[in-house]
Amino acid sequence: MSATFIGMPGNFPKNSAQAVQNSQLRYNLRKATHTIRGKRASVVGELPDWQELRAAGKAIKDETLRHLDRYLLQLEEAVTAAGGHVHWARDAAEANRIVAGLVKATGEREVVKVKSMATQEIGLNEALAAEGITAYETDLAELIVQLGDDFPSHILVPAIHRNRAEIREIFLDRMEDAPPGLTDEPAALAEAARVHLRERFLRSRVAVSGANFMIAETGTLVVLESEGNGRMCLTLPETLISVVGIEKVLPTWRDLEVFLQLLPRSSTGERMNPYTSTWTGSAEGQDFHLVLLDNGRTDVLADEVGRQALRCIRCSACLNVCPVYERAGGHAYGSVYPGPIGAILTPQLRGMGSELDASLPYASSLCGACYEVCPVAIDIPEVLVDLRAKAPHGAAERAGMRVAGWVLNDQARLAAAQRAATRLRGLVPRRLPGPLSAWTDTRDLPDIPEESFRDWWEREG
Amino acid sequence: MSRSAREDILARISRAVDGAPEVEIPRRYRATARVDDLVGLFTERVGDYRAIVHVVPEAEVPARIAGIVAGRRMVVPDGLPAEWTPPDASDAGPADPYTADGVITGCAVAIAETGTIVLDTGPGQGSRAQTLVPDYHLCVVRADQIVAGVPEAVSRLDPIRPLTWISGPSATSDIELNRVEGVHGPRTLEVLVAVS
Numbered sequence: 001m002s003a004t005f006i007g008m009p010g011n012f013p014k015n016s017a018q019a020v021q022n023s024q025l026r027y028n029l030r031k032a033t034h035t036i037r038g039k040r041a042s043v044v045g046e047l048p049d050w051q052e053l054r055a056a057g058k059a060i061k062d063e064t065l066r067h068l069d070r071y072l073l074q075l076e077e078a079v080t081a082a083g084g085h086v087h088w089a090r091d092a093a094e095a096n097r098i099v100a101g102l103v104k105a106t107g108e109r110e111v112v113k114v115k116s117m118a119t120q121e122i123g124l125n126e127a128l129a130a131e132g133i134t135a136y137e138t139d140l141a142e143l144i145v146q147l148g149d150d151f152p153s154h155i156l157v158p159a160i161h162r163n164r165a166e167i168r169e170i171f172l173d174r175m176e177d178a179p180p181g182l183t184d185e186p187a188a189l190a191e192a193a194r195v196h197l198r199e200r201f202l203r204s205r206v207a208v209s210g211a212n213f214m215i216a217e218t219g220t221l222v223v224l225e226s227e228g229n230g231r232m233c234l235t236l237p238e239t240l241i242s243v244v245g246i247e248k249v250l251p252t253w254r255d256l257e258v259f260l261q262l263l264p265r266s267s268t269g270e271r272m273n274p275y276t277s278t279w280t281g282s283a284e285g286q287d288f289h290l291v292l293l294d295n296g297r298t299d300v301l302a303d304e305v306g307r308q309a310l311r312c313i314r315c316s317a318c319l320n321v322c323p324v325y326e327r328a329g330g331h332a333y334g335s336v337y338p339g340p341i342g343a344i345l346t347p348q349l350r351g352m353g354s355e356l357d358a359s360l361p362y363a364s365s366l367c368g369a370c371y372e373v374c375p376v377a378i379d380i381p382e383v384l385v386d387l388r389a390k391a392p393h394g395a396a397e398r399a400g401m402r403v404a405g406w407v408l409n410d411q412a413r414l415a416a417a418q419r420a421a422t423r424l425r426g427l428v429p430r431r432l433p434g435p436l437s438a439w440t441d442t443r444d445l446p447d448i449p450e451e452s453f454r455d456w457w458e459r460e461g
Numbered sequence: 462m463s464r465s466a467r468e469d470i471l472a473r474i475s476r477a478v479d480g481a482p483e484v485e486i487p488r489r490y491r492a493t494a495r496v497d498d499l500v501g502l503f504t505e506r507v508g509d510y511r512a513i514v515h516v517v518p519e520a521e522v523p524a525r526i527a528g529i530v531a532g533r534r535m536v537v538p539d540g541l542p543a544e545w546t547p548p549d550a551s552d553a554g555p556a557d558p559y560t561a562d563g564v565i566t567g568c569a570v571a572i573a574e575t576g577t578i579v580l581d582t583g584p585g586q587g588s589r590a591q592t593l594v595p596d597y598h599l600c601v602v603r604a605d606q607i608v609a610g611v612p613e614a615v616s617r618l619d620p621i622r623p624l625t626w627i628s629g630p631s632a633t634s635d636i637e638l639n640r641v642e643g644v645h646g647p648r649t650l651e652v653l654v655a656v657s
Contacts, residue, residue, distance in 0.1 A: 049490040260611050302473075
């Protein structure tokens with residue numbers, strides 16, 4: 001990736017207003033999200049106990065978070081006992097320093113990477129580049145994004161905004177060994193990536209990954225993937241460095257029986273993803289380092305409503321059903337975490353200090369489709385509403401809300417206001433003047449009745 | 462003297478969750494799935510991933526293997542049962558995975574509902590590199606290794622061993638979210654289910 005999202009200008013309404021003008025983007029997103037929705041619905045429908053799995057997944061994550069300190073210590077002990085090394089990082093800068101130091105200690109200047117949200121979040125590739133280390137993304141979609149000098153726009157499929165013809169163009173322009181007669185057949189594009197990365201896999205001595213799950217009880221890390229680039233990176237290099245958010249821990253090995261059913265079906269809409277790798281400490285003689293990353297997670301954990309966002313297993317089902325995401329695309333969210341989950345995770349991880357981050361809780365119609373499909377039952381609308389209350393509001397809006405609160409909080413004041421409105425009903429304008437017209441142009445003012453319900457009830461009752 | 466990152470993070474966590482309610486984990490999902498025909502469901506689901514799958518009587522497995530791998534230089538991992546070892550492989554010794562045409566293995570467990578085979582690097586299953594680098598993987602699954610669902614498989618496996626769960630050939634959904642088989646892992650997966 002050429003740049004990180006941190007400090008991206010703009011706000012969600014502006015970004016999305018631009019994005020919806022891009023008809024190619026809207027077409028690509030609609031096609032892709034509708035394909036995956038159908039697949040997910042069909043494989044989820046196959047399991048008679050989906051809701052029971054979902055309830056268990058939610059509770060296992062809540063239990064983990066409730067005793068996160070204990071489970072992290074247990075994990076550290078198990079990984080260390082199995083020959084691995086555990087490092088702790090308070091923030092992005094600290095994590096990047098640790099990884100750069102570990103890579104330099106091997107004497108290598110190149111690393112291969114498995115797709116990882118945590119390393120994107122901390123801008124690891126850029127930090128390594130600043131230290132003279134080149135990071136090569138090996139996931140096909142990440143490769144498309146990296147070669148295209150682009151930003152990821154989806155958690156699972158970072159290049160979802162690109163169609164096959166655009167991907168072909170990027171490969172022909174930027175991949176030095178792309179075959180000249182490359183077609184836009186997905187199989188041909190995948191083959192070109194296979195050939196391009198083959199030598200790199202066999203040559204690389206250091207790999208960087210994330211992990212989907214870490215098991216406290218056994219010290220086992222788990223990575224789910226499709227292409228085999230994960231297996232290549234996790235298996236062949238002599239040194240493996242995994243950067244993982246502290247919330248990814250699960251208490252017991254048995255808990256995997258729940259998440260290995262929830263994640264693939266929610267994510268790619270398959271009964272099982274092609275490859276899942278698990279390893280404990282130093283597997284087959286590998287030098288293994290685990291970097292545990294906080295980077296704002298303990299702030300999220302401290303929020304009683306918002307902490308449920310830490311249950312997220314990054315499946316992206318909420319993106320695929322979201323009417324807002326489908327039209328605005330992932331870039332509008334200005335974060336590696338787009339869509340509904342991004343709208344609640346980003347403002348909590350980064351705070352709402354920037355205009356962009358303060359606008360994210362409004363990037364939703366609150367329709368609730370995201371909550372319905374979430375495999376760990378994160379009530380995204382609930383968190384959005386809570387964040388809206390916490391977001392900064394303008395002086396005029398705060399004054400207006402104070403007046404409304406004063407009126408609505410008292411029966412007599414409300415009745416007086418309603419009677420006044422009834423008397424003035426002929427004079428209420430349909431359209432407000434000046435900048436206020438932006439409000440009335442997109443809303444219908446309800447008709448004010450001749451008599452309020454309260455007055456009618458008093459008269460008739 | 463400032464505190465270490467580890468102490469800092471642990472202290473922040475304990476402050477953050479102070480007073481949060483305790484959690485009960487309801488495990489009302491199926492611990493064992495009811496499947497009448499394990500072999501039938503497993504082969505159907507493996508086939509859905511566009512892997513090649515055959516059901517073969519145990520006694521005929523050696524001949525089928527010999528026929529399938531004829532003309533291919535196969536990696537033969539340590540501990541592969543002698544009767545599964547291709548006839549011309551024994552004197553040449555195990556082939557180098559980087560130049561071999563394919564690899565032949567057994568497995569640790571297989572899952573009917575998801576069409577998954579799991580390798581744990583045990584006898585006859587090879588190292589992780591041996592089953593990854595060659596472009597072709599032939600896996601022999603004994604019918605009694607097939608369990609119905611994911612929970613049964615998890616309970617049979619040893620987390621200390623490095624595990625590889627394989628569901629079909631290498632694939633990607635990165636182009637327009639359509640599944641395409643064949644990226645970095647073996648592009649062809651062939652499964653022989655040995656039934657008695």
